[in-house]
Amino acid sequence: MMLLVICLAVFIATVDSANDAVAFTKGLASHSHLTKGEIIPFDRNITIINAVFTSDGKFQVQTPGIYSFHFHALSRNDEEIWMDLYKNKEYIVSIYASTYNDWADGGNTVILELQKGDLIFVKAVDDYNNWIYGAADEVYTTFSGELVVPETTAASSDKVAFCVSLTHNMTLNGDRVIYDKIFTNVGNGYNANTGVFTVSVPGLYMIHYHALAELGETMWLDLYHNDKYINSAFGAAPSTYADHGNSAILDLHAGDKVSVNGKPGNTVIIYGDASDEQLYATFSAFLISPALHGAPASVGTNRQVPAFSVGLTRDVDSTQTGLATNNVIFDRVWTNQGGVFNMATGVFTAKIHGVYVFHYHALSDKNTEVLIDLYHKDQYIDSLYGHHTNGWAGGSNSATLELSVDDTVHLDMAVNTTTAMSGDPNDIYTTFSGYLLSPITN
Ligand SMILES: *[C@@H]1O[C@H](CO)[C@@H](O)[C@H](O)[C@H]1NC(C)=O
Numbered sequence: 001m002m003l004l005v006i007c008l009a010v011f012i013a014t015v016d017s018a019n020d021a022v023a024f025t026k027g028l029a030s031h032s033h034l035t036k037g038e039i040i041p042f043d044r045n046i047t048i049i050n051a052v053f054t055s056d057g058k059f060q061v062q063t064p065g066i067y068s069f070h071f072h073a074l075s076r077n078d079e080e081i082w083m084d085l086y087k088n089k090e091y092i093v094s095i096y097a098s099t100y101n102d103w104a105d106g107g108n109t110v111i112l113e114l115q116k117g118d119l120i121f122v123k124a125v126d127d128y129n130n131w132i133y134g135a136a137d138e139v140y141t142t143f144s145g146e147l148v149v150p151e152t153t154a155a156s157s158d159k160v161a162f163c164v165s166l167t168h169n170m171t172l173n174g175d176r177v178i179y180d181k182i183f184t185n186v187g188n189g190y191n192a193n194t195g196v197f198t199v200s201v202p203g204l205y206m207i208h209y210h211a212l213a214e215l216g217e218t219m220w221l222d223l224y225h226n227d228k229y230i231n232s233a234f235g236a237a238p239s240t241y242a243d244h245g246n247s248a249i250l251d252l253h254a255g256d257k258v259s260v261n262g263k264p265g266n267t268v269i270i271y272g273d274a275s276d277e278q279l280y281a282t283f284s285a286f287l288i289s290p291a292l293h294g295a296p297a298s299v300g301t302n303r304q305v306p307a308f309s310v311g312l313t314r315d316v317d318s319t320q321t322g323l324a325t326n327n328v329i330f331d332r333v334w335t336n337q338g339g340v341f342n343m344a345t346g347v348f349t350a351k352i353h354g355v356y357v358f359h360y361h362a363l364s365d366k367n368t369e370v371l372i373d374l375y376h377k378d379q380y381i382d383s384l385y386g387h388h389t390n391g392w393a394g395g396s397n398s399a400t401l402e403l404s405v406d407d408t409v410h411l412d413m414a415v416n417t418t419t420a421m422s423g424d425p426n427d428i429y430t431t432f433s434g435y436l437l438s439p440i441t442n
């Protein structure tokens with residue numbers, strides 16, 4: 001009898017938690033040359049949790065709901081990458097990267113409401129030379145996805161998500177980006193006339209933005225929470241198109257406004273052209289968990305989702321300072337719910353067994369390179385890279401990971417190599433964010 005009760009309890013716990021999570025990260029651990037619009041041939045399964053793929057490499061939705069997808073890639077030296085994310089036969093958004101005589105990084109994020117059977121995949125642009133960088137210990141090219149709000153979520157007020165893009169080129173002189181193409185607007189928080197997301201449900205939000213500069217122009221964007229500066233993305237390269245993006249997790253109150261603006265005092269020109277499948281500029285967010293503010297005590301700590309979001313407000317030169325640690329040490333905290341991120345050591349520690357999502361971004365210092373690796377304990381996961389011989393260059397990457405209690409995650413900047421990062425209190429590019437997607441209780 002006792003045994004039966006225990007078995008039943010384990011069974012229920014599993015159904016309630018682990019079986020609900022859907023998350024994956026695939027990586028490219030070898031160079032790839034694609035010419036005919038092939039689906040990216042990811043050859044490393046970093047994480048696969050209840051994620052189903054077709055034999056030709058498309059993610060196939062089994063559980064309807066709101067999903068977030070992230071794709072990143074690095075070109076080979078002096079070559080290009082140009083990739084599109086598709087939903088079934090529908091073009092969604094692209095990434096592009098190329099820098100003369102250099103490696104170039106591109107990335108993007110979308111949030112989509114999907115039905116069972118929908119197919120999501122990243123493919124090379126048709127009839128285009130894609131030279132993608134990949135090595136066993138240098139995985140820059142990744143594709144991640146996670147179910148962020150299942151359709152079955154009981155309270156419809158807990159469902160808030162938007163994802164928007166820009167269908168035309170836009171010149172900014174410190175003004176706001178008015179994204180005009182709406183992919184997702186669950187809860188109607190995003191206003192396409194003003195470009196502003198207004199919070200109706202208070203809580204913890206995951207926010208992303210990415211953009212590509214027009215040819216030879218500067219892309220320089222700032223994320224704002226009301227009138228408060230959060231962080232930036234920057235890209236500028238002569239004779240090409242420069243890409244960058246950033247993320248943050250913010251604790252937002254009802255009525256708070258979130259927007260993306262051009263850097264004040266600068267002419268910023270970002271690229272978008274819906275008629276030609278050239279959507280690069282995106283802005284998206286979703287509610288990770290509703291606020292505890294005013295919640296009855298009985299709701300308790302199980303609604304307090306472990307999450308952190310931190311940034312770098314100073315230059316870090318790993319070659320000159322003789323730093324004693326390889327870990328990137330951050331000095332700006334936007335969120336550290338549950339004290340999960342140790343600011344002194346740069347290490348995140350999981351206090352709950354579960355599926356977690358991580359995003360990191362960086363900008364090199366002038367004329368230097370930035371190379372950062374994401375580690376789960378001592379295990380290498382993936383990397384970002386940015387280099388510019390006459391300016392600054394950015395990189396980004398993401399990963400979903402299953403972590404056990406006390407597992408750690410940190411960013412390694414390869415001290416005593418050549419990594420140098422640019423930062424200032426009003427110019428924060430190097431950031432690290434993570435949150436618990438779903439606990440696993442078995
Ligand atoms: C990755 O997982 C898929 C199933 O989702 C499997 O078909 C494929 O062979 C795996 N690839 C590698 C490189 O292990």
Ligand SMILES: *[C@@H]1O[C@H](CO)[C@@H](O)[C@H](O)[C@H]1NC(C)=O
Pocket residue numbers: 169213214215271272273
């Ligand atoms: C938008 O920018 C792209 C990239 O620089 C350029 O090729 C295109 O001509 C521009 N479109 C318009 C309508 O100005």
Ligand SMILES: *[C@@H]1O[C@H](CO)[C@@H](O)[C@H](O)[C@H]1NC(C)=O
Pocket residue numbers: 322323324325326415416
């Ligand atoms: C980097 O080099 C300095 C000077 O040689 C040394 O003191 C420091 O321990 C090194 N750091 C690491 C992480 O190897």
